[in-house]
Structure formats: C-alpha cells, structure tokens
Ligand code: HEC
Ligand code: HEC
C-alpha cells in the first residue's frame with residue numbers, strides 16, 4: 415500500500431497519527447486521506463445542529479447515523495439534509511418509509527453547502543469508528559472524577575468533638591458508679607453513719623432517676639445541647655439568604671437527565687437566550703411540542719403540556735384556553751446584583767456545569783452553587799480572561815503584560831471586582 419503524504423504539520427500530524435492508530439485498530443483499511451480540518455468543521459456543524467435528534471450509535475429522535483453512507487448514496491443524503499420534506503414529497507420510497515417509521519417527525523431543512531454537508535458526513539464516518547473506543551475511555555476516566563464535598567471538613571470536626579464528649583461522659587459515669595458502690599460498701603459496714611445518710615446513699619444506687627438528676631449529669635447534658643445549638647446557629651448565620659441545594663418540585667416531571675443527558679439535547683435548544691442575552695430563558699411549551707407532538711403522547715406528564723396550550727392530541731387542533739406552565743424558579747439573585755449569561759458563556763467561554771453543576775445527571779434541577787457575592791468574586795480572582803481569539807482584548811492584554819509579565823490576565827484585572835460592574 416502506498417503511503418500518501420499529508421501536507422499538514424505538527425498538531426495536525428499528531429491528530430492524524432492518533433486517528434490512524436484508532437482506525438487501524440478497528441481493522442479498517444483507510445484508502446482516502448482524512449483532513450482533520452474538514453472533520454473538525456463537520457463535528458462543529460453536527461454538534462450544533464444534529465445532536466438534539468441524532469446520535470451515532472443509537473436511535474434518539476431520529477435514526478442512529480452510524481454507517482449512513484453505506485445505507486444511502488451521497489446525492490440522496492445531500493438533498494435529504496438540505497430539505498427532507500421535499501424528498502418525502504417527491505415520493506422517494508425509502509424516505510417515505512423512514513418518515514412513517516419515525517412517527518412523521520419532520521427533520522428541519524438545512525441551508526448548508528454541499529461541502530458543509532460532506533464535512534458532516536465525513537465526521538459521522540470517523541465518529542462511527544472512534545466513538546466506541548472514546549466512549550470506553552471516557553467512561554473509565556469518569557469513574558475517577560469524583561467531586562469532593564466542601565462542607566465535609568467542619569462537619570467531620572464537629573462529629574469528632576461530639577464523640578470525644580460522649581466518651582468522656584461515659585468515663586465519668588463509670589467512675590461515678592465506682593465511687594458510689596465503694597461508698598455504699600463503706601457506709602454499709604460503718605455503724606456510725608446516721609440512718610438518713612444510709613438511706614440516701616443506698617437509695618441512690620437503686621434510683622437511676624435520682625442519679626440522672628444529679629448536677630454533674632445535668633451539666634453535661636446542658637453542655638452538649640449548647641454545643642450542638644451553637645454549631646447549628648453559626649452554620650445558619652453563614653447561610654442566611656443562601657439557597658444552595660434548593661430543589662423545588664416542578665409542575666411537570668421534566669428531567670434534564672433524560673433530555674440533556676440521555677438524549678444529549680443541547681442546552682441552547684431550550685435555553686435560547688443563554689448565549690446572546692443576560693437571561694437564559696425557560697423554554698415555552700412550543701419548544702416541547704417540537705418533539706412531544708409525537709413522543710410519549712399518552713404520558714400523563716406530557717398531557718399536562720397539552721393542557722397548558724389547549725392542544726387536542728386526538729384531532730391535532732389547538733384551542734383558545736391556554737395558560738402558562740408555572741415552572742418554579744430555582745436560581746434567583748437579589749435585584750441589587752447584575753448577572754449576564756452571554757458575558758460568561760459566550761465571551762468568557764465558561765461551561766454551564768461550572769456554575770450549575772452536573773445538570774445532565776439531574777432528574778430535578780437544584781441550585782448547585784451558593785450564588786453569594788464571595789462566590790462571584792472568588793472566581794473573578796482566579797479565572798483567566800479568555801483573550802486569545804478575541805480582538806477586543808488585544809490592547810488590554812498588551813497593557814497588562816507591560817505592567818505584569820508573569821501572571822495571565824484575570825477577570826479581576828479587567829474590573830471584575832468593581833462594585834458598579836455587579837451592582838446597579
Ligand atoms: C428535530 C430533529 C432532527 C434534527 C435536528 C435532525 N434530524 Fe435527521 N432525522 C430526524 C428524523 C425524525 C429522521 C427520520 C426521518 C423522518 O422522520 O423525517 C431523520 C433522518 C435523518 C437521516 C436519514 C437516516 C437514515 O437512516 O436513512 C439522515 C442522514 C439525517 N437525518 C441527518 C441529519 C443531520 C446531518 C442533521 C444535522 C445537520 C440532522 N439529521 C438533524 C430528525 C432530526
Ligand atoms: C428540552 C428542553 C431543555 C434542555 C435541552 C435543557 N433544559 Fe434546562 N430547563 C428546561 C426547563 C423546562 C426548565 C424549568 C423546569 C426545571 O427547573 O426543571 C429548565 C431549568 C433549568 C435550570 C434552572 C432554572 C431556574 O429556575 O433557575 C438550569 C440551571 C438549567 N435548566 C440548565 C440547563 C443546562 C445547563 C442544560 C444543558 C446541559 C439544559 N438546561 C438543557 C428545559 C431544558
């Protein structure tokens with residue numbers, strides 16, 4: 415077999431080498447040259463447009479795309495992806511059968527160029543072969559990535575103290591018991607002791623209640639109560655107005671674990687404002703209906719959506735009697751603070767999970783971060799500004815580097831700690 419020379423250097427060569435090894439290991443003899451740039455742009459398009467309905471290896475809303483080029487010719491795929499409805503309307507047998515099989519869920523039309531579609535197909539081709547291995551590696555690595563709990567420390571400390579207290583208390587009880595029994599013995603043999611004294615001491619041995627009422631034991635109990643009370647009180651003071659962990663019950667049992675996790679629907683698909691505005695938006699029922707007009711129509715939870723928009727699944731008609739779904743807000747900053755999503759997600763390049771935690775595993779959403787001023791400020795002190803491919807920052811970075819050559823530019827350095835940036 416003749417080796418073909420690939421005119422890309424460095425990183426691209428390494429990528430190809432890596433892909434090559436994986437492909438070779440799947441006993442696949444690769445004849446044509448893979449250009450990583452094409453694959454990469456295909457991947458981008460695929461992730462941005464197709465993942466809410468397709469996966470490589472499993473059926474999501476639409477069919478698994480593995481081996482699609484073995485099933486279908488390129489010209490068919492080009493016209494299908496550009497406008498699947500047109501292909502169906504043309505009476506294409508395969509297309510009509512597929513459409514029926516997938517409960518007549520219409521795939522959107524994509525105004526892509528041929529080259530763009532081919533890049534997506536190339537990506538799907540590579541991913542079909544790579545995904546199982548990568549998935550295995552990710553799964554193996556994921557198990558090690560356990561997240562730590564940040565309140566563990568103080569609690570462990572408190573429990574240690576409590577256990578020591580209980581131990582000491584027990585010790586004192588034993589010693590007291592010994593003294594009592596010694597005294598009783600002593601008094602029992604001493605004829606000089608008055609009748610009253612004798613009665614008192616001997617009664618005490620028998621009367622556990624009297625013993626529990628003794629000052630020492632009472633003192634101990636009061637002390638423990640005060641200690642526990644203080645600890646709870648102090649914890650409480652630190653968390654006034656902090657709703658971390660808040661997890662209200664929602665009117666519809668909507669699950670991020672199913673939608674964003676299992677079916678990998680992009681956050682953007684529903685939270686449409688998150689990249690372009692201050693607020694992320696909670697999706698309207700229309701967005702749910704893109705899929706639920708056909709999926710799980712018989713489910714009680716889905717029928718709550720139909721009720722909200724007065725849709726009749728039998729006739730497919732919409733009525734007038736609509737009312738909004740009353741989702742309970744989970745995250746809520748006080749009005750005095752200003753927070754902007756697009757600034758953090760688009761400009762800052764932060765992942766949703768940095769602030770919202772493992773949303774893709776949440777059956778019910780809860781508030782993962784404290785959302786306190788200290789939390790915002792800490793991150794601004796520690797996080798580098800993503801200035802590399804942002805012309806806006808070029809001058810700022812130069813200025814910063816003149817002043818301070820070692821440290822990368824942090825959010826702090828662009829005014830991220832100024833009161834007026836976060837307070838109106
Ligand atoms: C809203 C959901 C949705 C999105 C988004 C979507 N598809 Fe589809 N796709 C479907 C459904 C459903 C079918 C099955 C046919 C039908 O019902 O129209 C399908 C069928 C296909 C097929 C034919 C599969 C086969 O087995 O023959 C291809 C190829 C395809 N889609 C590619 C893509 C690509 C590429 C993208 C992104 C650019 C994309 N789809 C985005 C829903 C979607
Ligand atoms: C299919 C639509 C859909 C997708 C996809 C989706 N969400 Fe949501 N999201 C919702 C709905 C509906 C709510 C309101 C109900 C609730 O809180 O569960 C919500 C609520 C939230 C909330 C809590 C909002 C509040 O009240 O403070 C966060 C945070 C969130 N989503 C983040 C994400 C992230 C991150 C992703 C991507 C990994 C994502 N969502 C994907 C529909 C979606």
Ligand code: HEC
Nearest residue numbers: 466666667668677679697701702704705709710713715716
């Ligand atoms: C891109 C497609 C898509 C969108 C958009 C979507 N869903 Fe879903 N939803 C699904 C799929 C797929 C399932 C899983 C069906 C299954 O388990 O067979 C599902 C399941 C559910 C279920 C569980 C139903 C049950 O009884 O098991 C609920 C509830 C639900 N979705 C609510 C919503 C709500 C509310 C919205 C809008 C905020 C929404 N979905 C938007 C695709 C979608």
Ligand code: HEC
Nearest residue numbers: 681685688693694695745746747753758759764765766769
């Ligand atoms: C830097 C931290 C941070 C990042 C990153 C972030 N969020 Fe948020 N998110 C917040 C804060 C803070 C709030 C509360 C905003 C408020 O109450 O005004 C919030 C609120 C929300 C809400 C409730 C509705 C709203 O707009 O107030 C949704 C939905 C949401 N985020 C989704 C997302 C999604 C999806 C992503 C990723 C694309 C994301 N967030 C990334 C911090 C973040």
Ligand code: HEC
Nearest residue numbers: 752753757761762768790793797799825828829830835836
């Ligand atoms: C996980 C890290 C992180 C957290 C948490 C965070 N931010 Fe930021 N913030 C950033 C980054 C990164 C930028 C820089 C974005 C850019 O390049 O403009 C930024 C920028 C800002 C800016 C613009 C600053 C400027 O000088 O232009 C404001 C305002 C802001 N954040 C407010 C908040 C508020 C309010 C909170 C808390 C509710 C918060 N941020 C929490 C990372 C964070």
Ligand code: HEC
Nearest residue numbers: 655747748751785786787790791794830831832833835836
């Ligand atoms: C990065 C964003 C950010 C910056 C910078 C910032 N704050 Fe805040 N501040 C917040 C947030 C978010 C809250 C709300 C926290 C909460 O509810 O626990 C807040 C709350 C407050 C409160 C009200 C506390 C309360 O309990 O109601 C005061 C007062 C305050 N900030 C003053 C300041 C002053 C003064 C500065 C400048 C030195 C400043 N902040 C800078 C984000 C910021």
